[in-house]
Amino acid sequence: MRRQEQRRTFETIIGLVKKRNADFLLIAGDLLEHETASRSTAQWVIEQIRQIPKTCVLITPGNHDPLREDSFYKTLDWPSHVHIFGSDWEVLGYDEFSLRVFGKGFADYEEPESRFPAAPLPEKGERRIMLVHGTYSPYRADSPYFPLCDQDLLPLELDYVALGHIHQPSLHRLDNHRGTWICYPGSPESLRWKETGERTVTVGSFGMDGLSLERIAVQTRRYEVDQVDVQGCDTEDQLIRHILDKIPPGEERQACRRIYLCGRRPADLSLQGEWILSRLEEEGFHYVEVEDETFPDYDLDQIRKRDGLAGLFVRKMEERIDGANPEEADLLRQSLYKGLDALMVKGSRS
CATH class of the missing domain: 3.60.21.10 (Metallo-dependent phosphatases)
Structure with missing residues (x-):
């Protein structure tokens, strides 16, 4: 073709x-x-x-x-x-x-x-x-x-x-x-x-x-590469809707697309590549490849209850996030996860 x-x-x-x-x-x-x-x-x-x-x-x-x-x-x-x-x-x-x-x-x-x-x-x-x-x-x-x-x-x-x-x-x-x-x-x-x-x-x-x-x-068909952040998607159906919202029907779905899934996903969410591809084909995608670059999210409910440094850090950061404006809240959430990355890696090494 x-x-x-x-x-x-x-x-x-x-x-x-x-x-x-x-x-x-x-x-x-x-x-x-x-x-x-x-x-x-x-x-x-x-x-x-x-x-x-x-x-x-x-x-x-x-x-x-x-x-x-x-x-x-x-x-x-x-x-x-x-x-x-x-x-x-x-x-x-x-x-x-x-x-x-x-x-x-x-x-x-x-x-x-x-x-x-x-x-x-x-x-x-x-x-x-x-x-x-x-x-x-x-x-x-x-x-x-x-x-x-x-x-x-x-x-x-x-x-x-x-x-x-x-x-x-x-x-x-x-x-x-x-x-x-x-x-x-x-x-x-x-x-x-x-x-x-x-x-x-x-x-x-x-x-x-x-x-x-x-x-x-003059091209007959374009190649496009997309980054799709899965954060906030708790199920595969939500992920599919998220992709469909990002790439609307019509000409955009007729391009050859490579989709990189990135960000944090729930630890119990298993991304079935073949199932995702079949769903996207049903939605009118001409050709699509999916690369999974996600990693499991932290269970904040469990970490928040801990007595140690990680639990204290989550509680303090969430207090700041609750009192911040939307733009500051986004930056604080990023800081929360970066801080947890550092704390959890340090904890696993010790």
């Missing part, structure tokens, strides 16, 4: 290209995983690209789909409006757009040494884009995946640097007279639990005021 959803996301991108009448589609690497992508998938991608013959598609191979002799970039017949950059820098000129594009791809799985093209000063009105797969940092740093930094990019007088490799979106701007944008759009479909929220592509438009950028969500 996830494979089909990833295909649907690529279809969404192609549809966006059509809707916007985009002149260029930039793909900054890791499009077709060399070790796992099938030939039929690569051929399917090519058929999708054939649907946008008036759009110039520029691809720079990355570390997961390097330009090896057995890569799909070399063994399949790509449409004439597709340009796949080689492992040496190339400069493509598009006079009708006053545009020059610098690009290069990976020849193998790693490329720790970075080198950059020599570029003359831009002609009047010339726009400049770089398309590359690599690891960007404002300052020079080592990386096995083509490291680049501000010092490398400043002499090139670029308007936009289209980057691949990092799955999380990020946008930086150089402090130069061109105001160079450096952009990782991120993966357009989530691949792991760290990639939560909307997944986007970046749409750039050159106008009278320069380059404007827009992020557009």
Whole structure:
């Protein structure tokens, strides 16, 4: 199902290209995983690209789909409006757009040494884009995946640097007279639990005021991670209602969700993972994982009756909580439990 959803996301991108009448589609690497992508998938991608013959598609191979002799970039017949950059820098000129594009791809799985093209000063009105797969940092740093930094990019007088490799979106701007944008759009479909929220592509438009950028969500399904505090839930039914209140019906339940149960639970409350999952599926959750990180609560009624330090501490703290305003009461309850943690651990050691 996830494979089909990833295909649907690529279809969404192609549809966006059509809707916007985009002149260029930039793909900054890791499009077709060399070790796992099938030939039929690569051929399917090519058929999708054939649907946008008036759009110039520029691809720079990355570390997961390097330009090896057995890569799909070399063994399949790509449409004439597709340009796949080689492992040496190339400069493509598009006079009708006053545009020059610098690009290069990976020849193998790693490329720790970075080198950059020599570029003359831009002609009047010339726009400049770089398309590359690599690891960007404002300052020079080592990386096995083509490291680049501000010092490398400043002499090139670029308007936009289209980057691949990092799955999380990020946008930086150089402090130069061109105001160079450096952009990782991120993966357009989530691949792991760290990639939560909307997944986007970046749409750039050159106008009278320069380059404007827009992020557009294209994902088929989101990944989301939730923390659910079980404190106050005395039964599993109460826990289920608590989760349902936190994640309402509709689109939110159609995401792939990982729920971490945290906080203190009654000592006699046993959280049955399979039962919780089945209940959530009945309530319309598409896919959910539950991780139990709770720990048993203290029996305050029993501790309060004790003659020792722990009993005295509970009685005194509860007196303060009863006389406090709601905000202070919450802080005091946290202090009560932290104090009990210290006292009970000390008591168990003695």
